[in-house]
Amino acid sequence: MTWTLIILLAVGAYAFKVTGLIIxxxxxxxxxxxxxxxxxxxxxxTALVMKDTFTVGQDLTLDARSLxxxxxxxxxxKRAPLIVVIVLGAAVTxxxxxx
Amino acid sequence: MTPWxxxxxxxxxxxxxxxxxxxxxxxxVSFGVGSVAAGSTVLQTCAxxxxxxxxxxxxxxxxxxxxxxxxxxxLGGALLLAxxxxxxxxAMSRRLDGSLGxxxxxxxxxxxxxxxxxxxxxxxxxxxxxxxxxxxxxxxCWNLGTLIGALAGSAIDPKTFGLDVAFPAGFVxxxxxxxxxxxxxxxxxIGGAVCLLTVPFTPIGVPILLSVLGVLVGxxxxxxxxxxxxxx
Numbered sequence: 001m002t003w004t005l006i007i008l009l010a011v012g013a014y015a016f017k018v019t020g021l022i023i024x025x026x027x028x029x030x031x032x033x034x035x036x037x038x039x040x041x042x043x044x045x046t047a048l049v050m051k052d053t054f055t056v057g058q059d060l061t062l063d064a065r066s067l068x069x070x071x072x073x074x075x076x077x078k079r080a081p082l083i084v085v086i087v088l089g090a091a092v093t094x095x096x097x098x099x
Numbered sequence: 100m101t102p103w104x105x106x107x108x109x110x111x112x113x114x115x116x117x118x119x120x121x122x123x124x125x126x127x128v129s130f131g132v133g134s135v136a137a138g139s140t141v142l143q144t145c146a147x148x149x150x151x152x153x154x155x156x157x158x159x160x161x162x163x164x165x166x167x168x169x170x171x172x173x174l175g176g177a178l179l180l181a182x183x184x185x186x187x188x189x190a191m192s193r194r195l196d197g198s199l200g201x202x203x204x205x206x207x208x209x210x211x212x213x214x215x216x217x218x219x220x221x222x223x224x225x226x227x228x229x230x231x232x233x234x235x236x237x238x239x240c241w242n243l244g245t246l247i248g249a250l251a252g253s254a255i256d257p258k259t260f261g262l263d264v265a266f267p268a269g270f271v272x273x274x275x276x277x278x279x280x281x282x283x284x285x286x287x288x289i290g291g292a293v294c295l296l297t298v299p300f301t302p303i304g305v306p307i308l309l310s311v312l313g314v315l316v317g318x319x320x321x322x323x324x325x326x327x328x329x330x331x
Contacts, residue, residue: 006146006150012174014207017209021189021191021206035282035321043310044180046288047310082269083125085272
């Protein structure tokens with residue numbers, strides 16, 4: 001992590017917030033634009049899960065993390081609270097590493 | 100007029116806002132732990148929560164840098180995730196009153212949770228109360244949680260406790276409710292597949308940027324009959 005990234009990200013993230021709330025104000029965007037923006041979290045967050053679970057650097061791998069995340073997915077599917085999902089995922093991963 | 104904190108009609112909303120903020124504080128702890136586990140200092144971790152204050156972007160940036168990605172790819176992915184706060188700003192601009200200075204403060208608090216709590220309220224007054232109560236409480240809880248997590252994370256070896264999985268497990272919990280929408284499921288499927296398929300061939304961090312291709316699902320108009328394309 002570098003301070004350059006932190007500052008750029010802070011400025012960029014705040015710029016988006018100000019653009020919507022103050023600069024564009026009450027105007028509305030074309031529906032197609034709002035639809036695509038609304039789908040960004042689903043696409044990127046899923047990609048982050050894949051990266052953090054199945055990759056090390058540029059290699060695809062299957063290790064203890066895969067089982068931990070599989071349990072986290074089941075917990076999320078059963079509507080477990082956030083903290084339960086995280087603790088279960090971490091605990092299973094740690095246990096598998098002990099084996 | 101009854102002050103907002105004594106208005107019985109606002110009480111359920113205020114309790115809901117505070118409960119949500121406390122839950123997000125727990126998530127802040129996992130951000131703090133994961134961030135130091137990925138190589139950030141305690142000070143950098145706290146600066147991210149204080150200044151950036153939009154969870155998914157913070158997690159994304161730290162996760163890409165921790166894996167060895169460049170500043171550019173970490174920034175790109177994180178800013179793509181931050182773009183939706185602009186849309187929330189549009190929604191909130193119709194609901195918030197006050198001076199320009201107050202709006203610049205409100206802008207920093209315009210994120211998933213504050214917008215969701217505000218738009219769920221029936222009256223304009225309740226919407227504003229929900230926005231500010233959630234915003235202030237959540238900012239405090241998120242940053243306190245981050246600090247606790249960063250300090251705890253520096254004191255232990257995160258891998259022993261499986262804490263390197265805190266991020267993806269948190270992401271799973273974050274993304275799961277979105278999957279009630281069919282388009283979001285398709286966008287996620289494409290995003291996840293593009294990421295895994297491009298990991299071996301592109302620099303670290305770039306697959307996260309490419310996964311945004313999943314949003315192209317939104318180019319198509321919503322269809323009432325799910326199989327209409329096939330029928331045509």
